[in-house]
Amino acid sequence: MSSVIPRFAKNYAENSDFEVSDWKEFLIDGRIEIHLTRKVDKAFECHQCGEKLGSHRGKHRLRLEGHPIMGIRVFLFLWREKGHCSRCKKARSERIEMVAEETPHLTQDYAWWLGRMCEIASVSRVAELVGLDETTTWRLDLARMQRMLVHYKIPPVTRISVDEVYSRKKPRFTGENRNLRFFTVITDLDTRKVIWVTEGRNEESLDAFFTLIGKDVCEKITVVAADLHKAFANSVHKNCPNATLVWDRFHVMQIFEKALNEQRKILHEEFRKKSNMSELTRGKHRFLFLKKASRRTDAEQRHIDEVMKDNEQFLKLELIKERMITFFDQPDEYHGRMVFHDVGTWIIQSEFKELQKWWWNLEWQWKQLANYFKFRVTSAVSEGINNVIKSLKRRAFGYRNMNYFRLKIMQVCGYLNSRFIPSVNSLTYT
Secondary structure, eight states: OTTHHHHHHHHHHTTSSEEEEEEEEETTTTEEEEEEEEOSOOOOBBTTTOOBEEEEEEEEEEEEEEEEETTEEEEEEEEEEEEEETTTTEEEEBOOTTBOSSOTTBBHHHHHHHHHHHHHSOHHHHHHHHTOOHHHHHHHHHHHHHHHHHTOOOOOOSEEEEEEEEOOSSOSSTTOOGGGGEEEEEEETTTTEEEEEEESSSHHHHHHHHHHHOHHHHHHOOEEEEOSOHHHHHHHHHHOTTOEEEEOHHHHHHHHHHHHHHHHHHHHHHHHHHOTTGGGGSGGGGGGGTSOGGGSOHHHHHHHHHHHHHOHHHHHHHHHHHHHHTGGGSSSHHHHHHHHHHHHHHHHHHTOHHHHHHHHHHHHTHHHHHTHHHHOOOSHHHHHHHHHHHHHHHHTTOOSOHHHHHHHHHHHHBSOSTTTOSBTTBOOOO
16 A cells, blocks of 8 residues: 555646645545645636736645545645635635536546546435535536536437426425426437426427527427427427427327226226126226237236127227227328228217217327328337436435436436536537
């Protein structure tokens, strides 16, 4: 250990204005102290704005924690000069390159390493590993991401996916709109990376993103995949004149299954009055009526067959469901239209009220539904990212600071990390 420390301490003095004057080992306490002295006198610069400092205002003892040596904590001790800054109009400390931008208590390399660790692990685990306070580590991670965000540029995109994810449960104030408890997540369909996150899921939330990227970039967007949320559709039509809105097939089928289940409940009530087999259409069996026939087990299929044999309406419901499942597998819009027409005809003939509401709603907006056959894109990548976000929230046991949560999503699922931003002065995409 004694032979390692001088070489390790020398690394801090190289390419700096300091040199090692002394070092001490306190191995019982698990720490090493390295004392630095200034080599040359020069004009000092303000650590905030970079302006040369004027009249001398004293100095103070600075203790920096550096990168550990084999698990032993390392502390650097040096004097930091103070002077009057003409730009800031107040006394400021000098700029020292080895001091981290995020905090004056850590060295730059150690702060970078801690931030890198926070990209792949929770703050609490990183704090436990290095022996720091959780709040200190959290503030360091937040300051690092905010500093990266200043230099962050949204990459040029032509095809995007828009989806919302639930961010918090408790309202900030009484009567708060529930839409403000969501994040709108914008993903590049080509790179499958999150490029921006805004708070809320209303029209203004998506408008903020389009305003940020500018009118020229908006005109280059050709495809936007999203769910059936009207606020998103309004924002896309308003800001992206050349974009085609494509409804996500998963959300279309999700709404269909919801209407299908509501119709099953109505049939169950009618079936209950006429047959003692009504128990076969409720409880744990209700999911069988939403399941694709090819994915049912033999026992499940026999169960469905027994119900359909006793009630013709359940047979019709099964035929409608199986026909609609084939809708998105059709080769073009013409064949898709045929399937959708068949489904609508059978629903009307069977007098299924809940399904009629669903079908007429989509029939009225057929153009947007048919866009799927032109571009064959979905927001499936956004749904996958939503699962990552939910895992991120569970790993941290929830977030109180929504700005930190938003930046964390961009860090884990996007470009706001050391892989794509190796330093705060440059930004590269690979």
